[in-house]
Amino acid sequence: MRRILTIAGSDSSGGAGIQGDLRVITLLGAFGASVITALTAQTAGEVCAVEPVPAALVARQLEAVFADGPVNAIKTGMLARADTVRAVAAAVRGARVPTLVLDPVMRSTSGTRLLAEDAMQPLCTELLPLARVVTPNLAEAAELTGSGVRDVEGMERAARRLHEMGAASVLVTGGHLDGDPLDVLFDSGKCTLLAGRQTHRLGAHGSGCAHSSALATFLAMGMSVLAAASEAQRLVALAIGALPPSAGMATPLAAQDWCTRSEERAGVLAALRSAMDDLSRAKLGWLVPEVRTNLGYALPQARTRAEVAAFPGRITALAGRHVAVSPPAFGASRHIASVILAAMAHDRRSRAAMNIRSSPDILGACSSAGLRIAQFDRDDEPEPVRRHEGSSLDWGTRVALRRAGEVPDAICDRGAFGKEPMIRVLGQDPAEVIGKVRTIATCIKAPREEDLT
Structure with a gap:
């Protein structure tokens, strides 16, 4: 803290x-x-x-x-x-x-x-x-x-x-x-x-x-x-x-x-802790990208990043499991909070998100699982957005939502020079997001046991 x-x-x-x-x-x-x-x-x-x-x-x-x-x-x-x-x-x-x-x-x-x-x-x-x-x-x-x-x-x-x-x-x-x-x-x-x-x-x-x-x-x-x-x-x-x-x-x-009631904040943090426990037990560490992952959850009326909770220091992979560096806290993530706030601007129920590794196999697994996927291309990013630090994800998420006409199950970020490709899974709460991630994992062959250690 x-x-x-x-x-x-x-x-x-x-x-x-x-x-x-x-x-x-x-x-x-x-x-x-x-x-x-x-x-x-x-x-x-x-x-x-x-x-x-x-x-x-x-x-x-x-x-x-x-x-x-x-x-x-x-x-x-x-x-x-x-x-x-x-x-x-x-x-x-x-x-x-x-x-x-x-x-x-x-x-x-x-x-x-x-x-x-x-x-x-x-x-x-x-x-x-x-x-x-x-x-x-x-x-x-x-x-x-x-x-x-x-x-x-x-x-x-x-x-x-x-x-x-x-x-x-x-x-x-x-x-x-x-x-x-x-x-x-x-x-x-x-x-x-x-x-x-x-x-x-x-x-x-x-x-x-x-x-x-x-x-x-x-x-x-x-x-x-x-x-x-x-x-x-x-x-x-x-x-x-x-x-x-x-x-x-x-x-x-x-x-x-301007801070939603403490009971709601406690509920958001508890939901993140519970979802993190579930994720760790699933042994899906092979889905963690190079930049690591994060799982975020917003208060019902969130308007700012301070009203979105996530895991400080992000989530890494250890022995094939997702491991959080620190307990969840409000204001802990800029990136995943930007995605959640952009999604909430389209549908207030879409309060949770998590980023996972992207590859052709994982994208194929998303399709096989019947998940709705939207995408954006950073090559289309306007120059003012490029110059404004921290605005790319907000822009990209809004572009993907506008093209899809709805909040999809996942958004594919194709990446760019120096930017790792990423899939961001969306949901109404952390449990739903983790459920979608587990569904994706069942549709793809997991790596060998030695690759998890």
């Missing part, structure tokens, strides 16, 4: 700060550790009092967290004072954590100052250069760069300037823009616009904390910065859209509104 550390203030209302961060991290399937930088007395709409935690105690908390084991990502929020910023920067440098998401919290939604004026200098010179991603809103970007940020052009200028100041990537969030929200991501030397959709946003207390916590968790799961930023934007938009009309009253952002 990925371990995510949030370094932030305590929010007595429970909607933001440490409390909001830990809720999001946990609901995304990671383990949350915390370091508290300040105690606050606040409601969902007003900060009533702030008491910073001494920097020495912040440093001791950090030492204790790192002594417990590796941390996969850190997210910082309210840091309050200059000496706390310096203590955090020193600890991050020493721990060499691969991912730091810096959410430069300066003021509360109600306007209360949460970062001392003299903390700006160490924030910019000591902590910001350590960040894999910094996530300012419009006001924070303006204060960090010293220039006005009121539109997309200003967001792009600010993103480039913050990169020049040391951040590896910059995500300027545009939730306060007029019209539909738009985030600007500067990553790999270019700006990308991430368009959102207008939702009921009044009083969405904790949206910034939820966004940066989700971003850190997605990055720890191995997503690219672009993919993680897109997923985080989507999840927070869903959460805000689920808020009831507040008639001017601030409302804590309930992360549960």
